[in-house]
Amino acid sequence: METRITGRVFVFGKNVDTDQIYPGRFVEITDPADVAKHVMEGADPAFAGACRPGDVIVAESNFGCGSSREHAAVALKAAGVGAVVAASFGRIFYRNGINLGLPLLVCPDCHDKVKAGESVTIDMETGEITGPSGEVVARAEKVSDYMMDILRNGGIKPMLQRRLSQGG
Amino acid sequence: MHALEKILATKAGKAKVATGEIVNCEVDWAGINDLYLQTVRSFKEIGGKTLARPERVIMFMDHYAPASTIMQADNQKQFRTFLRERNAGYIMDVNQGVCHQVLADHGFSKPGQLIVVTDSHTTTHGAFGAFGTGVGATDMATILATGQLWFRVPEILRITFTGTLGKAVHSKDVILHVIGKLGADYAVYRGVEFAGPVLARWGVAERMALCNMTTEMGAKCSYIHPDDVTMEFLKRKRITGYEIMTTDPDYKYAEELTFDVTGLGPQLAVPSSVDNVEPLKNHLGQHIDQAYIGSCTGGRLEDIGVAARILKGRKIPSTVRMLIVPASKGVLLEAMERGYIRDLVEAGATMVTPSCAACLGTHQGLLAPGEVCISSTNRNFPGRMGSTEARIFLGSPATVAASALAGHIADPAPLLPD
Known part of the structure; x- marks a missing residue:
């Protein structure tokens, strides 16, 4: 995981559920590259075409609520989304995202402080979100040590891989 | 603790x-x-x-x-x-x-x-x-x-x-x-x-x-x-x-x-979030295309039973498709035993095999753009049961059955015994 993430902002509202992030009719697809083609399709069908690596999703509360489908996190990760900043997250989505090494930050007012299309930089260590001219526009909650450890390892899979290979 | x-x-x-x-x-x-x-x-x-x-x-x-x-x-x-x-x-x-x-x-x-x-x-x-x-x-x-x-x-x-x-x-x-x-x-x-x-x-x-x-x-x-x-x-x-x-x-x-539940009437989650809740009476008469009873929320024996009580001996209008999806094999067997399935099929309902079916918009009863569904399931998110341009109202199984019978959103109370 990069400690600093820079990308263009895409803004979404509240209660963006996993059906909007990844519609149910595509859940049978399992290859991450194919999954990424439908990212955010239920909320904004143009997103998959417009998203570039590092871009940042900024949303209001309860992002990723609803279904447990890991496809939602897989799609965002495989599409190259650099981070999601939201006022709060659906709890299963939160676990899924962190497990895959997708930076997720809780910030109550970021969606009021940034505009769609502008570039922001997120400092994962401090939670500071800076705007195009380098000024701090919002502060996200610091990611807990437990979650940061998973993110620094690039997700939980490499950690488990080590644990299993050590027979633990 | x-x-x-x-x-x-x-x-x-x-x-x-x-x-x-x-x-x-x-x-x-x-x-x-x-x-x-x-x-x-x-x-x-x-x-x-x-x-x-x-x-x-x-x-x-x-x-x-x-x-x-x-x-x-x-x-x-x-x-x-x-x-x-x-x-x-x-x-x-x-x-x-x-x-x-x-x-x-x-x-x-x-x-x-x-x-x-x-x-x-x-x-x-x-x-x-x-x-x-x-x-x-x-x-x-x-x-x-x-x-x-x-x-x-x-x-x-x-x-x-x-x-x-x-x-x-x-x-x-x-x-x-x-x-x-x-x-x-x-x-x-x-x-x-x-x-x-x-x-x-x-x-x-x-x-x-x-x-x-x-x-x-x-x-x-x-x-x-x-x-x-x-x-x-x-x-x-x-x-x-x-x-x-x-x-x-x-x-x-x-x-x-x-x-305090005293005085509370039947409720609906109206399109398109589950916390967008209003009393049923605000939407009486709303046209529906599909009525759906099923899922891990509303597809149990009691849910199918209340629908059967409401629909027994009556006919669902041809403008409405009613789907019944028992939550499990056990539910289906008991509903057959009690005659609920016969009552519902005779009233015009369509049976779907026990499963999640259209609740999550993958198959078996999806909605077309512009259609309206009343459902005993758990989510009315955009696109949840098919097209993102379809609208889903969530209610109790009794409300779904009463609405199927009326051809529009309706109150189950007059159809149930005191």
Whole structure:
């Protein structure tokens, strides 16, 4: 995981559920590259075409609520989304995202402080979100040590891989 | 400690746990659903070889039952091979039904258990005094490989119901009312306990619907302390080998709320979020194209029974398609035994095999753009049951049946006995 993430902002509202992030009719697809083609399709069908690596999703509360489908996190990760900043997250989505090494930050007012299309930089260590001219526009909650450890390892899979290979 | 904390403590092999603590727990039942082949991918990616506790693994072929595309069929095939090679305890194939109902029917849901399924509505099992929670595929792969998973001990919110229930008001109406008042993210990361005298009025089916819908408040798990209703259920099903946890008198809830249900009428979640709740009376006469009774929320015997009582000897107008999806094989068999299925089919309903079916918009009854559905399921998100331009109203099974009969949204009260 990069400690600093820079990308263009895409803004979404509240209660963006996993059906909007990844519609149910595509859940049978399992290859991450194919999954990424439908990212955010239920909320904004143009997103998959417009998203570039590092871009940042900024949303209001309860992002990723609803279904447990890991496809939602897989799609965002495989599409190259650099981070999601939201006022709060659906709890299963939160676990899924962190497990895959997708930076997720809780910030109550970021969606009021940034505009769609502008570039922001997120400092994962401090939670500071800076705007195009380098000024701090919002502060996200610091990611807990437990979650940061998973993110620094690039997700939980490499950690488990080590644990299993050590027979633990 | 709270009973839910005691479950986590027991499974973590600890005498005590505290709110906010992260604990590693041994999982009693690990349930996998057929739409998450990512579980197998993640298991292989982490270097998993054998199942840590194969006898505790239950596969559910429920979301694609039976497969409607070649890709779905292939995903199910890969699951069967993967699990048979590793001697998984149970493969509940496409003839069994929705995971949560199957867990209840077969006696897996019982007090004190830690039940983890790759399905968000695993909160349902709080109805039996179990700790049930949903996870994603990689978390499930972790359980398959190690038998364990980490949990953050949640804050617990207690909701007490008081007062007298009105006619044709079911637990679904009450929980929709609560979600409407509190919001879809009110209980995120928290456990939700239900208490109060109204619970005694609800059997296991209504309690399961109540606990199931806490997912739509963001809850991690739910809880109803086992009582006479629970004990009667366990006895009738000859379920043994459980431990009832009790909450210590000095346990401090994160929050306590009371809802007086007196005067509450039937409720609807209107398009397109579950916390967008209004009294049914605001939408009487709203045209519908489809009426849907099914899912882990509203497809139980009692749900089909109330629909049969409303529709027996009557005819559903040709402008409405009514779908009945029993939650499980057990529900279907009992509904046949009691004559509900004949009554519903004669009234014009369409039967769908026990499964998740159109509840999650993958197959078997999808909605076209512009269509309106009234449903006993759990989500009315845009595109949830098909087109993003379709609209979904959520209500109780009684409201769905009354609406199917009228051809538009209608009040079930006049159609039910006093």
